[in-house]
Amino acid sequence: MEINTRNIIGYADSEGIKKTLQGVNPVNGNLLEEKFFLASENDVNDAMSKAVEAFVIFKNIPNEQRALFLERIASEIEDLDDILVARASLETGLPKDRIIGERGRTTEQLRMFADYIREGSYVEASIDTSLPERVPVPKPDLRKMMVPLGPVVVFGASNFPLAYSVAGGDTAAAFASGCPVLVKAHPGHPGTSALVGMAIIKAAKETNMPDGIFSLLYDSGFTIGKALVGHPSAKAVGFTGSVSGGRALFDIASQRESPIPVFAEMGSTNPSILLPQALKNRASQIADVYSDSITQSVGQFCTNPGLLFAVRGDGLNDFINHLSSKISKSDAGTMLHSGISEAFREKSIEMTNQLGVEFISQSNNEASEAEGKPTLAKATGEVFINNPKLHEEVFGPFSLIIECVDENELRECVNNLVGQLTTTIIGEDEEFRNYSGLINELREKAGRVIFNGVPTGVEVCPSMTHGGPYPATTDSRFTAVGVHSIKRFLRPVTFQNAPQAILPEALKDDNPQQIWRYINNELTKRMI
């Protein structure tokens, strides 16, 4: 199968500025054969013009047809079979099994969104019927529903080459909402991006979607990303990556003449609190579970547990000994690309070199330049509170244990945390009762609070929140995972005294889609 190495501008292709980038096999640093054309600013303009035109049609396409399009993308991705799996594994160093799992998540997300919009209640229809006789003024007929924002810019993530890249969660949510999507491919996996982009174009054509609902652009730097986010026709942005990258996009978007919302999912140290009774009862068991969580996919998850807090004592000592031994026996692994493995090495050395930080253990493996070694270090609560550096994320398998002198210091550490995707508390059920203030504070700091588990493993379901206060994301009011992530790309519109013939299906008297609606404050599926 030949990979399309050109920028995809709707149903056309472009060789952009005629320069190219290549994928790299992170295991050996070798360049991969295919040369992908870097996009030009003209490509950005063309893709946006097409998206604007496509939007006029796409936003009014019935939910059923949009659902079929999403399902078709899923099956086109599956049809790529081992070509896609092999390519993604080659470009990211992630094992094929992990890629297969991630592909399952990707297609599942697409199908979940298809079901969600097919059911239809996501438009949050609300109807207040008129009171023509009301004094002093008649009450008009008001009908509200959510409508799509317009062209959405999506940035592929390095650590999820499928589930948070070209046809990942952001793209699925935007398409489901009725928004065209313009993806800036992550330069770390251009071949994977191209294959998925081709699948989307095929699905779009075969389900008769308008030209322009999807474009895919390559760039090795920041020019194209900036141009996309700064373009007057862009209406929203989805991003998964570093704090510096996400913040840069947020700044561009909010300093535009007409600002647009950016949902950037960025850094998180995913703090875990280990309570004394639990440590006393099951230190080694907890250490086993955490060892797995820390080292999984070479720690390259946004929910990797980077900070572990506990009060000093025998329980914590047991835990540290056990975890230390597990980490030393753990394997080093190839990281996503050389930039990430270098940053990991530098940042974990920088951390362990901080005053008061004690190195504990590291994988015994001989590791190549491309590999990351799971690493464990320790500091006191006081050191942690006074050194902001220790609050930063180290992307990769690095965890820092914070040993507190007592519960008060533990509480102070938690109060000092910045926003997180997750916080976790490990304790015995009877123990939780004594820590309600702490649990309250953990809730304040994060989008998800986990009890007796680990932060890794983000279930894709409606009740998931993958979000949280800054710097975990740029807007804590939304989630990046699950069907409710569609809310990022929708806005309410009210129709006042509109004739039935003009109203969208969701707001017509006879409720042809049989959706849940609020009618005069009552939630119902009935007709009017």
Place this chain on the structure above:
Amino acid sequence: MEINTRNIIGYADSEGIKKTLQGVNPVNGNLLEEKFFLASENDVNDAMSKAVEAFVIFKNIPNEQRALFLERIASEIEDLDDILVARASLETGLPKDRIIGERGRTTEQLRMFADYIREGSYVEASIDTSLPERVPVPKPDLRKMMVPLGPVVVFGASNFPLAYSVAGGDTAAAFASGCPVLVKAHPGHPGTSALVGMAIIKAAKETNMPDGIFSLLYDSGFTIGKALVGHPSAKAVGFTGSVSGGRALFDIASQRESPIPVFAEMGSTNPSILLPQALKNRASQIADVYSDSITQSVGQFCTNPGLLFAVRGDGLNDFINHLSSKISKSDAGTMLHSGISEAFREKSIEMTNQLGVEFISQSNNEASEAEGKPTLAKATGEVFINNPKLHEEVFGPFSLIIECVDENELRECVNNLVGQLTTTIIGEDEEFRNYSGLINELREKAGRVIFNGVPTGVEVCPSMTHGGPYPATTDSRFTAVGVHSIKRFLRPVTFQNAPQAILPEALKDDNPQQIWRYINNELTKRMI
């Protein structure tokens, strides 16, 4: 009754920087007696510290108690009776009848929110139960609900001294959500602000709310507003006012180390499209309705109809003649304060002096410096499209009629509009069928599309959207009016595998509040 002229810092008062500001009677420019103390930056810090402490308690207060607090504010406002009505009228020049109407809207909003949170489903509870046997990994129990963001900064609006000021829509929404509120009083009506602030404090004390959920600060400039929005403990901002003011706050908030959301409701010209058949059939009747809408409250509504578009012809000529005659017979009226009346005069002269703009008519009244004269002008579609100045709002009773050569030019005018709170279309039912593209575009430009009505008159109900694309607001995904405006101040949190005892009421198995919840994707009130 003695008015508290000090800054309200929770349950304490402060004389701030010891300097004062005074209200002004806009009719004669006379200073009113009471001197209100300008807040210091220390006051901001104290109010924020108290708000942070109060939030820990306030966010966990049962909905029923928060509802009682809101209702108590409403009845305390009513108890102020003519003292409040007289003061608001004195400070704003708005007639007592208008103030009484606005007070009704204010108390109604508070009671609507009380009912809304008492019912409880607003937390959008969603539960996915566990599948412990699932392979390869068990599915955890996930339970999501909306929780409050934290301290909210609210800016009082000049044109709604009650309904969008100290205890207005933003404050009601924030309190309902569980967020403490810090209000920067509008300097145009300090006495009104103080009276309402005192009512809130009384209600808070009598319903046992924690010290710090409410503060009220005075400033004649921008120092205190900036300090509030820039304070690290502030979590969101609500604002109603000018584009320049709203944008300045948005810029401060988004350039913070930790950015926070700003919902600023700003400018709108509320374009109306008058279709030919309707003009042919009922030009004079439409002109009557528009004349009332343009001149109501001296045009000082954010939904005042500033732009009227139609295709040239006899119908439009009839309409213009009729409207012109009504406007010339209309009364000039005292505007909110001298800054607004000056700006209105300058801006309406600037508009009518633009190349290609033709003056049509103006109120025949002799008008004082303090008064605004309803004014009508006209330009061609071509002139409008090519002059961005004509797209700007003139706050007050100024309307510009845009005469288009044909439907294409009308369409082009609409395409060129910036974001609006409302768009309106006047037409015959059979006529609408031929304008579906245009109606689609009107939907794209605004938060509310009105059929055969006028944009003024914002019904307070769940199906209202008072919002729209920039510059109508800084975030089109929210509304400032109606119970759904609470969404601006809420964020989702997921509890994973939490013990029943730890879970908030809304997420417990037995659904003690009997709220609507999504359980495994099914909307239900049942228990688990």
